[in-house]
Amino acid sequence: MGMEMEMEMGIGVSPVSDQPAAARTEAPLLSVRNLTKHYPITTGLRSKEVGRVRAVDGIDFDVYPGETVGIVGESGCGKSTAASSLIRLEEPTEGTVRFDGEDITQYDQAELKAFRRRVQMIFQDPESSFDPRMSIGEAIAEPLAVQGLSDASRRREIVADLLERVGLAAGDADRYPHELSGGQKQRVGLARALSMNPDMIIADEPVSALDVSIQSEILALMTDLQETFGLSILLISHNLAVIRQICDRVAVMYLGEIVELGTASEVFTNPQHPYTRALLASIPTADPTDRGMGIELTGDVPSPSNPPTGCRFHTRCPELIQPENYEFEQSTWRRVMDLRQKLDQGTVDVDAIREGVVTERESDETPDDVSATETKARLRDEFAIPQSLDDSRAESVLDAALDELVSGNPAAARERLATEFATPCESQSPTLEDTTAGQTASCLRLENELPPTELEQTVRSD
Amino acid sequence: MTMATNRPDNATHPPHTDQTPSTPTTDGSTATNRSTPASITNANARGNKTIMNSNTSAASPARDSTAAESSSDAKPDEVLLTVENLRTVFDTDDGTVHAVDGVDFTVQRGETVCIVGESGSGKTVTSESITQLFKSPPGSIADGSVVFDGIDLASRTEDELTDIRGARISHIFQNPQGALNPVYTVGWQLVEAIQLHRNVDDDAAREDAINLLNRVGIPEASSRLDDYPHELSGGMKQRVMIAMALACQPDLLIADEPTTALDVTIQAQILKLLRELQADSGMSIVFITHDLGVVAEIADRVVVMYAGKVMERGSVYDVFESPSHPYTKALLECLPGHGSLGGIPGSLPDPTAPPTGCRFADRCPYAVAECTVGEQPVFESVGREVQNEGIEHEVSCIHYRSTDDPSVLDQLGSDRSSTPQERPSGQTGGSRDSDTDRDGDGDGDGDGDRGVTRE
Numbered sequence: 001m002g003m004e005m006e007m008e009m010g011i012g013v014s015p016v017s018d019q020p021a022a023a024r025t026e027a028p029l030l031s032v033r034n035l036t037k038h039y040p041i042t043t044g045l046r047s048k049e050v051g052r053v054r055a056v057d058g059i060d061f062d063v064y065p066g067e068t069v070g071i072v073g074e075s076g077c078g079k080s081t082a083a084s085s086l087i088r089l090e091e092p093t094e095g096t097v098r099f100d101g102e103d104i105t106q107y108d109q110a111e112l113k114a115f116r117r118r119v120q121m122i123f124q125d126p127e128s129s130f131d132p133r134m135s136i137g138e139a140i141a142e143p144l145a146v147q148g149l150s151d152a153s154r155r156r157e158i159v160a161d162l163l164e165r166v167g168l169a170a171g172d173a174d175r176y177p178h179e180l181s182g183g184q185k186q187r188v189g190l191a192r193a194l195s196m197n198p199d200m201i202i203a204d205e206p207v208s209a210l211d212v213s214i215q216s217e218i219l220a221l222m223t224d225l226q227e228t229f230g231l232s233i234l235l236i237s238h239n240l241a242v243i244r245q246i247c248d249r250v251a252v253m254y255l256g257e258i259v260e261l262g263t264a265s266e267v268f269t270n271p272q273h274p275y276t277r278a279l280l281a282s283i284p285t286a287d288p289t290d291r292g293m294g295i296e297l298t299g300d301v302p303s304p305s306n307p308p309t310g311c312r313f314h315t316r317c318p319e320l321i322q323p324e325n326y327e328f329e330q331s332t333w334r335r336v337m338d339l340r341q342k343l344d345q346g347t348v349d350v351d352a353i354r355e356g357v358v359t360e361r362e363s364d365e366t367p368d369d370v371s372a373t374e375t376k377a378r379l380r381d382e383f384a385i386p387q388s389l390d391d392s393r394a395e396s397v398l399d400a401a402l403d404e405l406v407s408g409n410p411a412a413a414r415e416r417l418a419t420e421f422a423t424p425c426e427s428q429s430p431t432l433e434d435t436t437a438g439q440t441a442s443c444l445r446l447e448n449e450l451p452p453t454e455l456e457q458t459v460r461s462d
Numbered sequence: 463m464t465m466a467t468n469r470p471d472n473a474t475h476p477p478h479t480d481q482t483p484s485t486p487t488t489d490g491s492t493a494t495n496r497s498t499p500a501s502i503t504n505a506n507a508r509g510n511k512t513i514m515n516s517n518t519s520a521a522s523p524a525r526d527s528t529a530a531e532s533s534s535d536a537k538p539d540e541v542l543l544t545v546e547n548l549r550t551v552f553d554t555d556d557g558t559v560h561a562v563d564g565v566d567f568t569v570q571r572g573e574t575v576c577i578v579g580e581s582g583s584g585k586t587v588t589s590e591s592i593t594q595l596f597k598s599p600p601g602s603i604a605d606g607s608v609v610f611d612g613i614d615l616a617s618r619t620e621d622e623l624t625d626i627r628g629a630r631i632s633h634i635f636q637n638p639q640g641a642l643n644p645v646y647t648v649g650w651q652l653v654e655a656i657q658l659h660r661n662v663d664d665d666a667a668r669e670d671a672i673n674l675l676n677r678v679g680i681p682e683a684s685s686r687l688d689d690y691p692h693e694l695s696g697g698m699k700q701r702v703m704i705a706m707a708l709a710c711q712p713d714l715l716i717a718d719e720p721t722t723a724l725d726v727t728i729q730a731q732i733l734k735l736l737r738e739l740q741a742d743s744g745m746s747i748v749f750i751t752h753d754l755g756v757v758a759e760i761a762d763r764v765v766v767m768y769a770g771k772v773m774e775r776g777s778v779y780d781v782f783e784s785p786s787h788p789y790t791k792a793l794l795e796c797l798p799g800h801g802s803l804g805g806i807p808g809s810l811p812d813p814t815a816p817p818t819g820c821r822f823a824d825r826c827p828y829a830v831a832e833c834t835v836g837e838q839p840v841f842e843s844v845g846r847e848v849q850n851e852g853i854e855h856e857v858s859c860i861h862y863r864s865t866d867d868p869s870v871l872d873q874l875g876s877d878r879s880s881t882p883q884e885r886p887s888g889q890t891g892g893s894r895d896s897d898t899d900r901d902g903d904g905d906g907d908g909d910g911d912r913g914v915t916r917e
Contacts, residue, residue: 074725075696181809182581211580211752216796217805238725241755241798282726284733284755286797288778291759296734297727300695342681352684356676359669359684382681 027101028062029200029232030086035059035095037078037085041305053305055081057256058095060432063200068226068233070247070264072240072279076301078256079236083202087119088112100199117147120193124205126185130177136163137173140192147196162191165228166221183214190221200232207242219246240283244268252276255312256304258432262439272441274319298338311444314425315341319453321444323421326394330453332386336398339383340417343410350406353378376402397421424448542713542746543569543592548606548616550584550591553599557814561587563770564606564838569714569763574740574747576761576778578754578793582810584770585750589716591616592748593627611713629659632707636719638699642691648675648702649687655709674705677742679735697728704735711743718750733759754797758782763853766790769811769821771838776855786844786857789822820859832860839863 036058041051056078063069071079085092088104097104104115120143123129130139140162141155149155160170166187177185186206193201203222207215223246226233237243243250243264250267252260252275260273271277278297297316302308308315322333342348354367357378379402380387389395397420404413430442444450550562562584569575577585590596592608592615608615610631615623627633635641643651652671656662662670668687675683678701691699700720707715717736721729737760740747749760757764761778766787774787785791792806808825811817817824823833833839842862844855860866 074727183805212754212798213580213793213796213806215798215805216803219798220803220805223803239798240726245798245803278727282730284729284753284759286754286758286782286794288758288761288782296730300697300728347682347685349682349685352682355684356672359672 026065028098029065029067029100030063030234031096031098032062032086033060033096033098035082035086035097036093037081037090038093051305053303054256054307055304056085056092057304057307059251059253059256059258061251061258061261063232063234065199065232066226066230067249068235068247070235070237070243070250071253072237072243072250073253074238074279074301076255076304077253078304079238079253080204082253083121083204083234083236087116087121087202089121113147117196118199120196120198120201122186122189122193122201122203122206124208126182126189126209127177129189130185132177135174135176136180136188139177140173140188140195143192143195158195159191162194163188165194165225166191167217181214182210183217186210186214186218187221190218190225194225194229197229198231200234202234202236204236205238206235208237208239215242222246240268240279252279255301255307257312257442259313259443260439260441261432262437262441266437266439270437272435272437272439272446273313273443274317274445275313276441278318298334308426310424310426310428311430311442314423317425319445321423321425321448321450323423326397326421327391328394329390332389335383335385336389336417336421337423339379339385340414340421342383343405343414343417346410348379348405348410350375350379350408350410353382356382372403372406375406379405394421540571541568542571542573542611543748544607544609545588545592546607546609548588548591548608549604550587550596550601551604552596552601554814559813560770560816561601561813562591563816565765565767565770565772567763567765567772567775569746569748571713571746572740572744573762574749574760575763575765576749576751576757577765577767578751578757579767580752580793580810582769582813583767585752585767586718588767589633589718589748589750592714592716593623593631593633594620595627595633625659628655628707628712629710630712631714631716632710632712633716633718634700634703634707634720636722638696638703638723639691641703642699644691647688647690648694649689652687652702652706652709655706659710670709671705674708675702677708677739678702678705679731680705695728696724697731700724700728700732701735704732704739708739708743712745714746714748716748716750719752720749721756722751722753729756736760754794766793769816770813771821772858773822774855774857774859775841776844777853780844780853780855784844784855786855786862787822787859788826788828792825828861830860 035056036054037056039053039055040047040049041053042048043050059082061069071082073079081090084090086097088097088107092105095105099115099119104112107115130136134142137156137159140159144155144158149158156173159173163170163172168184168187168191172180172184177188180188189206190201201222206222207218210218219242222233225231233246235243235247247264249262250260250264251258252267252273254275260267260271260276262272267276268280271280282297297318302312302315311317314320318334319330320334320337322328322330328336339348351367353375354370357370357374358365358367376399377387385398389398397416401413401416404410404416424444428444430444430447432440432442433447435441435446445452545568546566548562548565549560552559552561565584565588567575567577577588579585587596587601591603592610594603594615603616606616610626613626615626618626642648646654649668649671652674653664653667656667656670657664660667671687672683675686680686680698680701686694691702694702703720715736720736721732724732733756736747736749739745747760749756751757758778764774764776764778764781765772766774766781766789768789773789774781774785781790782794785794789806796805806825811821811824817834819832819834819836820826820829820839823829826833839858839860841856841858842864844857844862
């Protein structure tokens with residue numbers, strides 16, 4: 001305890017510097033293995049479990065001292081849950097988290113309290129992470145008091161020092177959160193996190209609520225502080241550009257799993273997973289001559305309560321592996337697969353399609369008057385599938401399936417497409433494996449050493 | 463396209479003989495004008511590193527389709543909206559807030575104008591002033607005119623504005639969750655929007671609603687109509703909002719940060735959708751955003767705002783090729799991967815007591831004594847031989863006066879960038895500076911920036 005306290009006191013005189021970004025000779029500060037967080041879906045008075053939201057589903061990664069690791073993904077991919085369950089703000093369902101060699105999932109309350117001195121968190125919304133009735137001095141000093149520093153004047157000294165370190169004035173300690181701008185509040189958030197002299201900061205979307213110019217300031221401040229205090233940072237963000245700017249290593253998450261993990265330069269210059277490529281291609285570039293994104297992801301992230309089988313990304317993957325024996329243009333194949341998935345979900349509404357045809361024609365016909373041929377054509381339009389596929393055998397399979405669908409037998413259509421147009425992506429789960437580019441990625445295309453698709457080549461590798 | 467033909471009579475435009483556009487470009491050459499000057503600019507102003515890149519992409523299909531968009535519209539050069547000297551004030555306990563303080567810009571038919579700036583720059587209030595959506599009181603338009611298709615909106619009564627809102631000028635907002643009513647189905651709300659402005663029966667309105675959902679790319683529209691908002695994802699909700707905004711085939715769509723709450727992948731889908739819809743219908747879009755990346759993706763014309771004033775305006779190619787106002791330059795440098803970390807030192811001036819002179823002077827690295835006296839500097843044309851698409855590139859900065867040499871901006875700029883460049887004087891100075899800046903920083907990208915801040 002005494003030792004810990006000394007560290008806090010020495011906050012102004014203990015800068016660590018010249019720490020290499022990722023010196024792999026030392027042990028990782030944080031080592032996460034098979035971290036899993038499931039939320040049960042319950043029903044009835046006795047809360048019978050009827051399903052699970054697999055928010056985080058077995059992720060592994062390390063954070064080395066002085067290193068910045070980014071976790072990136074769309075909303076709903078489980079990145080924030082990963083952060084909060086690895087410091088046990090929420091109890092993880094499974095997995096081990098080793099911090100400085102010790103498994104924190106086995107800690108009791110007292111040990112956990114001590115551990116939380118060493119890892120601090122910053123949240124996305126600076127608005128709601130401060131008590132509006134507490135001056136910012138009190139807010140920053142609160143962790144000190146909680147952890148046992150009872151000398152108020154010492155607390156005040158530390159607060160003044162911290163405020164100056166994050167670019168505010170010592171006098172600001174008496175101001176209240178509503179008097180500060182978003183960027184200033186996020187600085188206070190940093191000061192509060194630093195008050196414990198932590199070894200590591202977990203920043204959950206620290207700049208998402210801020211203007212670009214303020215974002216830039218806060219990121220610069222974080223980099224500065226990291227250098228001064230030798231901090232490790234785990235940065236959670238949906239914004240690849242932010243991650244790219246300050247991270248040493250990046251983990252790309254999709255639906256509770258890490259799909260690609262490597263150094264920032266590897267992942268950004270030579271992305272190996274189709275999802276990473278699609279994410280990178282979605283970032284708008286500040287160059288009006290470079291419009292139109294290379295890759296478009298269709299649809300939304302599937303629900304983590306019922307993740308897709310096989311590769312979880314296969315329902316949206318533009319580089320989905322094609323079925324054996326048939327040849328498709330890659331984009332057409334993706335759309336045929338979209339149709340298949342809709343069929344499997346039972347959400348293809350043939351009556352709605354007929355109604356659509358009638359509406360467009362603006363005639364007095366009823367939906368029942370629409371012929372099978374017209375309905376089929378409309379179905380293809382709806383999914384942007386060409387009226388005739390290049391591969392005649394594939395065409396006959398699709399046509400037969402559409403016939404079955406239109407004649408009111410979706411089960412047969414589903415069956416036919418599932419047998420004929422089967423892809424390994426829907427049945428086999430890829431594992432994270434080393435790639436030739438250096439990082440690890442989990443994609444069957446890489447495992448089977450398939451040639452790159454035309455899409456992969458269009459991604460700019462800048 | 464079918465939508466365009468059944469446009470109701472009350473929405474047809476009066477003849478536009480009195481709307482003589484001030485820009486002298488001829489109709490026929492618009493398409494060619496669009497792509498050529500940019501490539502010339504590229505060749506002239508760009509560093510050798512990116513020249514190949516820019517030229518090839520200038521000829522890419524994406525650009526061609528942009529060009530086709532406006533030429534497919536019958537009247538591309540007609541001014542649809544003119545905002546002149548707009549001042550919007552809010553009376554508060556702390557004094558009068560000058561949220562918008564003398565803003566001018568024009569929107570032509572079929573064109574996308576992006577208003578870009580940080581929070582507090584007045585961009586949202588500007589967009590709300592067009593149809594006076596802000597609460598009044600405390601808000602009011604103190605001065606200026608908003609002329610939409612020959613009608614001065616600033617002097618219209620609330621009733622007259624109601625007829626225009628939604629029918630001829632539609633809005634979409636940042637948060638689709640908050641803009642949809644959770645207790646009604648999507649179809650009910652769409653039908654309501656349609657019937658509010660058009661005299662159609664329920665069946666016809668429902669058919670229109672299906673068509674609209676189809677147009678915005680919602681699959682199986684007729685079954686989605688009976689869904690409640692919570693059953694749709696964020697991207698789908700925003701599509702529904704867009705469908706609602708399109709219900710009466712507006713001439714002008716005002717989109718206030720429509721993609722800010724969405725993931726990048728969904729943002730890309732929505733931006734693409736807006737471009738396609740515009741190509742189909744020829745509507746104009748006023749797009750409010752703080753994200754310059756999005757601006758580059760969708761804008762034809764850019765208006766950069768700061769503290770209630772316009773700092774710079776011009777075609778998207780000019781503004782990105784040669785950002786001229788120090789504020790625009792600073793904003794671009796803040797973009798992740800485009801400049802050094804650090805932001806813009808200082809903060810916005812007090813909106814109740816705006817400073818004299820240039821609003822940005824306090825935070826401007828190039829400010830001289832003269833910058834802090836008098837009014838916001840008058841617009842100076844950024845000297846260029848070729849104007850992209852006939853859109854004037856203007857900047858409110860004293861360094862661009864004909865008696866001044868804007869290369870002072872270059873000098874400082876080159877000090878900051880690592881690659882010293884020969885400074886040509888005169889016209890192309892501004893553009894060269896920014897390009898070397900961006901190239902210099904671009905080279906360093908992630909690693910370079912880190913090196914600077916870390917060591």
